[in-house]
Amino acid sequence: MLQVNFIRQNVDFVKERLAVKHFSQISLVDELLLLDERRRKLQFEKDEIQAKVNAASKEIGGLMREGKKEAAELLKAEVGTLKASMEDVSELNNVESAIHNILVQIPNLPSTQVPVGRTPEDNVVVRTGGNMPVLPAGAKPHWDLVQQYGLIDFELGNKITGSGFPVYKNKGAKLQRALIQYFLDFNTAAGYMEIQPPLMVNEASAYGTGQLPDKEGQMYHATIDNFYLIPTSEVPVTNIYRDEIIKESDLPVKMTAYTPCFRREAGSYGKDVRGLNRLHQFDKVEIVQLVHPDTSYDMLDSMVAHVEKLIRSLELPYRILRLCGGDMGFTSAITYDFEVYSAAQEKWLEVSSVSNFEAYQTNRMKIRFKDGNGKPQLVHSLNGSSMALPRILAALLENNQVEGGIRLPKILHSYFGAEKI
Template structure:
C-alpha cells in the first residue's frame, strides 16, 4: 500500500506514475486526498474537544474545592455535551479512516523509474539471453504428448479426480517433481536462504498484507466457512511471518525460502499456449523472499536475478530475462524481471519465474519495519521470486532433452532422481 504522505505530497507524480501501469488514477487519488483531509480535520476537532473537556474538568475541580457547587454543576453538563460530541467525532473519524483504507487498497504500487513504458507483454524489454536452443530429432513432440508416451503425467486422471488443471504425476514424473523441489531448496539454502515449511491456507489479513486482496480476489480459492484462502504462492505465508515485526538494522537482510503447492483459479482459456503444463490450477513452486534495508533492496534484486540465472545454467535450459513494462507488471510490484525458458518443441518462450521488488508497498500493509540508527521505525523493503515454478521447467526439460531413446535428465538432477533417462 502506498503511504498517504507520499500521495498527499506528490499528487501529480503519483498520478503520472500509475498511468505507466495503465491506470487513470486522478479521480481516486483526489478522493483519497479529500478523505485524508476530512479525517485530519475531524482529528483536530476531536483533539480540541478533548482539550476543552480536560480544561473543564480541572475547572470543576477548582470550583468544588472552593465550594462553588452550582457553577461546577453547570460545567459538568458542558463536559457531558463535550463527551457526546467527542464520541460522534470519533465515529466520524472511524468512517473516514475505513473509507480511506478501502480506497488506498485499490491503488497499485508505483513503478520504478527504469520500468519501460508499455501496455502489453509484447512491450517488455529483453535484457539478457543465454543458452543454445537444441535441435530436436525428427518426430519430436510437445510435452503433453511425451507424458502420454512415457506414462509420467496423467491429465485425464486429474480431470476424473478433480477437474482440468490438476494433473497427476506418476512414476518417474513424480520423482522428477520431487527431485526439482529438493534441488531448488538445496540451491536456495546453500545461497543463505533459511527454509520454512508454511501453511497452504491463509487468513484475510495475510492476503491483504502481501497485496493479493482485494486485487486478485476472484483468482483465489476461498473457503467461506472458515474465511481462509488457498495460497497462490508461498510468498503470501512466508512474507506474513514478518507482519507487525520490527527489526534492528543489523538483523537485515532476512532471506527465506519455502516449497508449497500453489492454487490459482485464473486458468481456463483454451489453445496450445495453455495446454498440458503450460497453465494449471494447482502446481508446485519453490519461492525465495527477502526483507531488506531500503538502501540495499535493488542490489538484492540483482542478486536474486543472478541466483535464478545460475539455476537455469545448471539445468542447461535456454532462457531469457525480461524487464516488465508498466502495463504487464503485477499490482504490488515496483520492478519485475520475468524469466522465460525456450520450449523447442512448442517453438515459444514459457515464463518460469518472476523476481520482484515491492519496495515499501507490502511492508506498509504488513507494518513490517526496522529501527534506524536514530531509533526511529522505518518501513523495510520486501522482495520475492520464483526459484522456481515447476510446471514449465518440467515442460522445458521434457521437450528440450527428448531424444529418440527417451528423455535425458539434466546432470545436476541425477543425484536427486536416481535415474538419468526417462524411457
C-alpha cells in the same frame, strides 16, 4: 498499500507513475485527497475538543480544592457536553473507512526503471543465455512425451478433480521430487531459511500481500472457514512477520519454501493452456526477502542473479525480461520475468518472476524495523520463483529428448538417481 502522506506530498508524481502502469482510475487520487482534507479537519476539531476537556478537567480540580463546588459542577456539565460531542465520531470513522477503501484500489507505483508500455510486446529483454537445442527428427511436445514414458496422466487428474490437476506417476513423480529438493538445496546454500508454511491462509494474510481485494476471483476460497488456498507461498511466508518489528541487525530476512500452489486461472483457454503450460495446481519453490529500504534494489539484483544461476545450472536457454508498466502486477514496483525456450513448442515459457514491492506490502502488514533514532520504519519486501516446476519440467523434457529417452542435466543426476529417463 501507498501512504496518504506520500500521495498528498507528491500528487503529480503519483499520477504520472500510475499512468505508466496504465491505471484507469487515476481520479481516485483526487477523491482520496478530498477525503483526507475532510479527515484532517474532523481530526483537528476532535483534538480541539479534547484540549478543552483536558483544560476544563484541570480547572475543575482547582475549583474543588478552593471549595467552589457549584462552579465546579457547572464546569463538569460543560465537560460532559464536550465529551458527548467528541464521542460522536461516526463521521470521522466513515471518512477513514472511505480513505482505506480507495487506498486498496490504487496499485503500487512502478519504479522509474520500469519501461513505458502496455503489453508483453513492450517488455525489455535484459539478457539471454544458454544454448538453443537441436531436436531430433520427430521431436514431440511434452504432453506427448509424458504419455509415451508414463510420467504424467492428465486424464486421470481430470477424472479425480478436473482439468488442470495432473497426476504425476513413476519417474514423473520422482523427477518432480528431485527438482523440488534441488531448488531448496540451492536456495538454502545461498543463505535462505527453509520454511514449510500452511497451504491455506486467512483473509488478513491474503490482504497483507495484496491478493485481496485485487485477485479475489483467482483464488480458491474455502467459504465455511473463510480460508483461501494459497496462489503462492509468498503469501504465508511474508505474513510470518506481519505486525512485527524486526531488529535492524537481523535484516535482510531471507526465506525459501516449497508448496503446491492453487490458482483458478479464470478465463484461460486455448493452446497456451495445453499440458503443463497452465495449471490450477502446481508445485513451486519460492524465495522471499525482507530488507532495509536502502538496500532493496541491490537485493533485487542479487535475487535476479540467483535465479539466473539456477536456470543456467539446468542447461536451459533463457531470457530475462524487465516488464513494462502495463504488464506488471498490482503490488509490484518492478518485476523481472524469466523465460525458458521450449524447443518442441517453439515458444518462450515464463518460469519465474522476481519482484520488488518496496513498502507496498509491508505497509499493509505493518512489518517494520527501528532506525538509528529508534523510529519505526517500513522494511521492503521482495520475492521470486526459484522455481515454478510445470514449465521448467516441460522445457527439460522437450529440449532434452534423444533417441530412446530423455537425458537429464548433469546437476540432477544425483537427485534423480539416473542420467536419463
